[in-house]
């Protein structure tokens with residue numbers, strides 16, 4: 294895979310890249326998968342995946358570190374999940390009344406989230422975070438939603454996107470109903486409650502991030518979250534924890550288990566169905582039942598309501614994923630692989646004398662390397678160069694590694710070998726100028742104002 298032949302043929306990818314933007318705005322169905330996030334010398338689309346490997350249109354094979362935006366927690370086309378899905382497909386996928394699997398999933402999911410009494414399913418993370426916000430507004434009769442200004446993403450819906458630079462199409466009246474505080478900073482949250490008395494319906498935050506491992510905020514996620522829940526309740530707001538990324542990674546089922554937290558609602562997605570489109574909102578009865586239809590005479594809240602919300606194959610994928618996590622030490626395995634990657638990359642970076650140019654975020658469920666330029670500033674151009682060099686060596690690496698149950702120590706060795714060769718090029722680029730090494734443009738921020 295490394296040290297032998299390099300991947301240089303992207304001819305079918307180039308044809309795809311040239312055509313796709315005429316057909317699909319953005320060329321993809323999340324901006325994170327778009328061409329502007331990758332170097333010129335990169336696969337434009339993936340034709341298949343198995344275990345930890347993916348193949349592009351030119352049949353180039355890559356060891357995958359990104360795992361479907363971190364949604365594939367067990368491995369691509371993972372047999373216990375795929376077999377269960379195949380079996381269920383022959384029973385049909387969508388009916389005019391709910392499938393019996395909806396009850397099974399509700400019971401199974403709530404068993405692993407004993408903090409909560411009720412659950413709603415959806416196909417995307419944005420739907421469940423937006424549903425949580427809507428319920429909070431309905432429950433509290435308040436308008437504002439608060440979230441950390443330094444967290445990248447909570448939803449593609451207007452309440453979140455309106456606060457980013459990429460807010461065209463969102464009326465300012467909507468953006469003004471979202472307010473932000475500094476993550477892990479209780480004072481900053483308190484100031485927000487004091488600035489908008491009796492107006493904040495909810496606080497939504499991720500419980501912990503890969504950056505927490507390197508942060509000097511002086512606050513542990515556990516302490517902050519426990520205090521922030523109390524503070525929010527004191528000011529009459531609900532507290533929502535978004536486990537989209539941390540769920541089935543930081544712990545099983547998530548950081549709320551690890552830190553023994555009881556938020557009013559929690560949102561789940563990504564790794565919970567091994568890449569299938571199954572997301573969930575869990576919450577306490579008092580709040581969730583606002584979306585119900587039994588309380589005669591009460592005003593109805595139109596909660597998540599979508600034709601494909603209960604598709605049986607996605608529920609089956611979710612059930613098979615939960616089964617596998619419960620019967621195997623997946624979290625332990627994945628975090629051990631993450632630890633191995635961290636220790637080996639630290640050893641390599643030290644050996645090459647590059648510690649001043651690479652920050653290692655030592656989070657074992659999502660280890661990440663931040664690449665810097667000559668002046669020690671985190672650099673998109675240098676991260677793009679690393680992608681280019683890693684892709685050439687058959688490793689799909691964008692700066693982070695999402696360990697799955699299919700990754701083994703041998704796979705970590707392959708990643709480190711590719712990294713070792715790529716860092717030599719990086720070193721040369723630091724000395725001689727990156728323009729001599731990076732082909733094409735650097736990757737661009739997703740939330741930029743102008744194209």
Ligand SMILES: Cc1ncc(COP(=O)(O)O)c(C=O)c1O
Nearest residue numbers: 417418419446447448535537538
């Ligand atoms: C923390 C967080 N919340 C919500 C979402 C939205 O999920 P989806 O892309 O499934 O809509 C994401 C997606 O990256 C996320 O990272």
